[in-house]
Amino acid sequence: MNAIVAEVTRRGRLSFAEFMELALYHPTAGYYTRRRTGPGPAGRSGDFLTAPTTSPIFSRTLAELLVQSSAAFGEALTFVELGSGEGFLLEGVLAHLADRREKVLCRVVSVEAAEWARSRIAKRCKGIEVEARLSDAPWPDGPVVLFASEYYDALAVNRVTARAGSGGVALLEYFVEPDSRGGLQWTFGEPSTPTILAYLAEHGLALADGQVVEIRPQARSVHAGHLRWCGVDAVALILDYGHPGRRLYDPRARRGGSLVGYRAHALVGDVLSDPGEVDITAHVNFDDLENGAADAGWERGIIRPLGSFLTVHGALSFLPSAVAGGERLTPEEWAQLAAAKRLLLPSGMGADLKVLAQGRGRAWQAYLQLATPPPAEA
Numbered sequence: 001m002n003a004i005v006a007e008v009t010r011r012g013r014l015s016f017a018e019f020m021e022l023a024l025y026h027p028t029a030g031y032y033t034r035r036r037t038g039p040g041p042a043g044r045s046g047d048f049l050t051a052p053t054t055s056p057i058f059s060r061t062l063a064e065l066l067v068q069s070s071a072a073f074g075e076a077l078t079f080v081e082l083g084s085g086e087g088f089l090l091e092g093v094l095a096h097l098a099d100r101r102e103k104v105l106c107r108v109v110s111v112e113a114a115e116w117a118r119s120r121i122a123k124r125c126k127g128i129e130v131e132a133r134l135s136d137a138p139w140p141d142g143p144v145v146l147f148a149s150e151y152y153d154a155l156a157v158n159r160v161t162a163r164a165g166s167g168g169v170a171l172l173e174y175f176v177e178p179d180s181r182g183g184l185q186w187t188f189g190e191p192s193t194p195t196i197l198a199y200l201a202e203h204g205l206a207l208a209d210g211q212v213v214e215i216r217p218q219a220r221s222v223h224a225g226h227l228r229w230c231g232v233d234a235v236a237l238i239l240d241y242g243h244p245g246r247r248l249y250d251p252r253a254r255r256g257g258s259l260v261g262y263r264a265h266a267l268v269g270d271v272l273s274d275p276g277e278v279d280i281t282a283h284v285n286f287d288d289l290e291n292g293a294a295d296a297g298w299e300r301g302i303i304r305p306l307g308s309f310l311t312v313h314g315a316l317s318f319l320p321s322a323v324a325g326g327e328r329l330t331p332e333e334w335a336q337l338a339a340a341k342r343l344l345l346p347s348g349m350g351a352d353l354k355v356l357a358q359g360r361g362r363a364w365q366a367y368l369q370l371a372t373p374p375p376a377e378a
């Protein structure tokens with residue numbers, strides 16, 4: 001029997017958040033943590049694409065932003081990546097920096113939960129620190145840039161719904177239990193923890209009849225912990241799928257929630273099927289990350305669509321040079337252009353993915369200058 005199904009069977013019934021934690025991070029069978037010898041989850045030969053695995057234009061733009069940031073801050077930076085996967089982004093950033101690396105970065109810290117992935121990162125990126133948790137790394141000394149791509153949307157969510165009955169509207173949580181055929185099925189019950197009711201109340205969420213929402217009450221304190229580690233002079237760039245709560249939880253826009261599974265670049269409707277083989281994800285409520293920043297004494301920040309973030313930071317100048325010259329493109333350049341367009345245009349990740357930029361101290365002031373587009377020329 002599948003180890004995750006066996007664990008659910010042993011425990012009888014789990015909240016969906018407990019199930020998602022097991023399905024993604026069970027030590028030997030979790031989707032992210034189980035040992036892999038072939039391709040990892042993210043990338044063309046995996047199950048889904050992320051911005052860093054879609055086009056090298058992403059790592060190149062980030063590398064140039066780090067160059068400009070260290071020049072603006074007046075010193076070399078500590079660069080931290082949360083949830084590095086196999087280290088493709090870091091590999092790209094370090095390759096683009098090449099012999100500028102020491103001037104720009106005094107330290108590079110990669111944080112990744114999966115042991116198999118940590119060893120790939122260490123092989124791919126020489127001279128960096130690779131940790132399972134950010135708190136395992138020594139505190140930084142100078143300015144920090146912290147980056148995360150699809151880290152928060154891979155954290156477990158509680159799933160709740162509202163049902164109107166004769167006694168009014170009842171709030172029900174989704175649970176997972178074994179079925180009679182050796183698989184898993186949904187059941188419903190009273191919320192497993194008072195934290196759920198407290199979260200809904202704090203965010204002013206009164207669910208409509210039949211509305212389903214996913215919530216991540218732990219995201220705020222997890223994020224605040226990451227930001228506190230960075231110290232008083234830092235910028236965080238958080239790239240993820242999500243919205244502010246008023247939009248994410250608007251019953252007219254998204255009545256069924258945002259929970260989905262991915263396998264081999266296709267959506268999986270039943271996220272209870274084949275646990276450990278399917279990626280499970282749900283959108284981020286950016287209010288949680290803004291509140292976490294405020295708790296840590298940071299600015300709440302600015303949210304931009306990915307395409308606009310990349311454009312402001314100069315990505316268009318990294319398109320194949322034949323594009324600017326109006327010359328004929330080779331098949332390879334067409335492929336590069338198509339991949340870059342997925343990140344830049346509003347018809348794809350350019351609008352669906354968001355970048356939340358937050359900061360504190362001198363580094364934040366310097367970043368704001370870099371992130372403000374120059375006035376248009378008349």
Ligand SMILES: C[S@@+](CC[C@H](N)C(=O)[O-])C[C@H]1O[C@@H](n2cnc3c(N)ncnc32)[C@H](O)[C@@H]1O
Nearest residue numbers: 032042050083084085111112113114149150154
């Ligand atoms: C969706 S993948 C994104 C990978 C990569 N950042 C990218 O964009 O291609 C999420 C990654 O975050 C890692 N992760 C999730 N929770 C984590 C945690 N608490 N600590 C460290 N890594 C974590 C997962 O193991 C996985 O590699």
